[in-house]
Amino acid sequence: MENVILSNGVQMPIVGYGVYQIIDPKVCEEAVLSALEAGYRSIDTAQMYQNEAAIGRAIKRSGIPREELFITTKVWYSNAGEEKAMQSIEGSLRKLQLDYVDLLLVHQPFNDYYGIYRALEKSYRTGKARAIGVSNFYPDRFLDLVKHADIKPMVNQLETHVFNQQLDTQEIFEKYGTQVESWGPLAQGRHNFFEHPVLTEIGENYDKSVSQVALRYLVQRGIVVIPKTVRKERMKENIDIFDFKLSEEEMSTIKSLDKKQTNKPPHWDPDRVIDTLGL
Ligand code: NAP
Numbered sequence: 001m002e003n004v005i006l007s008n009g010v011q012m013p014i015v016g017y018g019v020y021q022i023i024d025p026k027v028c029e030e031a032v033l034s035a036l037e038a039g040y041r042s043i044d045t046a047q048m049y050q051n052e053a054a055i056g057r058a059i060k061r062s063g064i065p066r067e068e069l070f071i072t073t074k075v076w077y078s079n080a081g082e083e084k085a086m087q088s089i090e091g092s093l094r095k096l097q098l099d100y101v102d103l104l105l106v107h108q109p110f111n112d113y114y115g116i117y118r119a120l121e122k123s124y125r126t127g128k129a130r131a132i133g134v135s136n137f138y139p140d141r142f143l144d145l146v147k148h149a150d151i152k153p154m155v156n157q158l159e160t161h162v163f164n165q166q167l168d169t170q171e172i173f174e175k176y177g178t179q180v181e182s183w184g185p186l187a188q189g190r191h192n193f194f195e196h197p198v199l200t201e202i203g204e205n206y207d208k209s210v211s212q213v214a215l216r217y218l219v220q221r222g223i224v225v226i227p228k229t230v231r232k233e234r235m236k237e238n239i240d241i242f243d244f245k246l247s248e249e250e251m252s253t254i255k256s257l258d259k260k261q262t263n264k265p266p267h268w269d270p271d272r273v274i275d276t277l278g279l
Contacts (some may be wrong), residue, residue: 004224006154007177013070014219015054015239016042018228024096025269031230032058038235044226047088048072048077060097072103074135078276080111085119089128103127105157109141111277121134121151139172141239146176157181162214165235165258182225186211188263198253209237216241217254
C-alpha cells in the first residue's frame with residue numbers, strides 16, 4: 001500500500017475502505033473485517049453513517065495493532081457548536097472503542113461549522129485526532145476557513161470521480177497543503193460507470209477492470225480514494241491497483257471525461273437540511 005504524507009507528517013494510505021450506507025450492524029462488522037483481511041488499513045466512517053460501533057467491533061476482532069490502522073470519522077452538522085461537537089467526538093471514540101482517530105473531519109459546511117472546527121483543533125491538540133480536516137468544502141467555504149482557523153485542514157474529502165474530477169479545485173486545496181480525498185471514486189456506479197467504453201478499453205491494455213482504471217487514475221493524481229463495496233472479491237479488486245501505471249496519453253483521455261457532473265447524496269436534500277437545522 002502506498003501512503004500520502006499529510007501536511008503535519010502523518011502518513012495516510014492512498015486507498016481506504018468506505019462504509020457509507022452499510023447500515024445493518026452485522027453486515028457492516030463483517031464487511032469491515034473482510035476489508036481488513038483483504039489488506040485495507042484505512043476505514044472511512046462518519047457519525048451520520050450510524051455504523052461507528054460496528055466498525056469498533058470489527059477492529060477489535062481483527063486483532064490488528066492500532067498503530068497499523070488509519071481510522072477516519074466525521075462530525076455531523078446536527079452536532080454543530082464547539083461544545084456539542086466535542087461531546088459528539090467523545091461519543092464517536094466510545095463507539096469506535098478507540099482513544100484517538102487518525103483523521104477527524106467536519107462532514108459538511110452547514111450550521112456552526114466554525115464551532116465544529118474548533119472542537120477538531122482541540123481534539124488534535126489533545127491527541128484525540130492525529131489529523132483534522134473538512135469534507136464537502138468547496139473553494140469559497142474552504143478559503144474562508146483557512147483564513148480564520150488556527151490549523152489549516154490537512155484533508156478535504158470531496159466528490160471526485162471521472163465525471164467530476166476536481167481538477168481546478170485540487171490545485172487550490174494543495175496550495176494550502178490540504179490533501180484531496182475522493183468520495184464516490186466509482187461515481188457510485190451512476191451514469192453507466194461500470195460499463196464505460198473508454199475505461200473498459202483502457203483496462204483491456206492491462207487486464208484491469210473499469211473500477212481499477214478509475215481508481216488508478218485518481219491515485220496517479222495523488223488523490224486518496226475510499227471505494228465502498230460489501231463484496232469480498234470487489235474489495236480485493238479495488239485495492240489491486242499498484243501493479244500497473246496509466247500512460248500520459250491514457251491519463252489525458254480520462255481527463256477529457258470530466259463533465260463536472262455531481263451526484264449529490266440524499267443528505268444534501270434541502271428538506272432534510274431544513275429539518276436538521278430546525279429552520
Ligand atoms: P463508490 O465507492 O463510488 O461506489 C460504491 C458502489 O459501487 C456500490 O454500489 C458498490 O456496490 C459498487 N462497487 C464497488 N466496487 C465495485 C466493483 N469493483 N465492481 C462493481 N461495482 C462495485 O460510492 P460511495 O460509497 O458513495 O463512496 C465511497 C465512500 O466515500 C463512502 O463509502 C463513504 O465512506 C465516503 N463518502 C463520503 C461522503 C461525504 O459527504 N463526505 C459522501 C459519500 C460517500 P457493492 O457494495 O454491492 O459492491
